[in-house]
Amino acid sequence: MKRLFASFTLAFLITVPAWAATKTVALSVPGMTCAACPITVKKALTKVEGVTKTEVSFEKREAIVIFDDTRTSVEVLIHATQNAGYPSTEVR
Template structure:
């Protein structure tokens, strides 16, 4: 029983360390007015796992930080597209 408890305690402490925070830059060329970034930011922020979303109108891009065990680039681009602003990973 002690070994089981020790193993569970170990897993509980190591599991959060396996989750990686990832930051990506998305190109969002469809933003045409100063209000557009607000909509894009709201859409990206609603994706589970997103911890930060900064949207820049002048650069037509969004910089998003997220937990890659809960979100993906595909989920981010879909959220932006569903809000009316198709996005793609900026290279």
């Protein structure tokens, strides 16, 4: 019985990560007005749990964020930039 339970638990734990989906979102951040602004935006986004990678472009006034959609959402990312002083919107 213990082996059956252990096998079931192991099978469950192996399949759980398959439910998570990595997503990428582009955020428009028009309030970035100097070369230092992207540093603040990147720090704010990387502090969000579930964010795996962030690239911020001052020239494009844009942030590209790769995140785990089971741990965070686009709304949370937008809220993080806004709290840092840089309101953003999702680029569709």
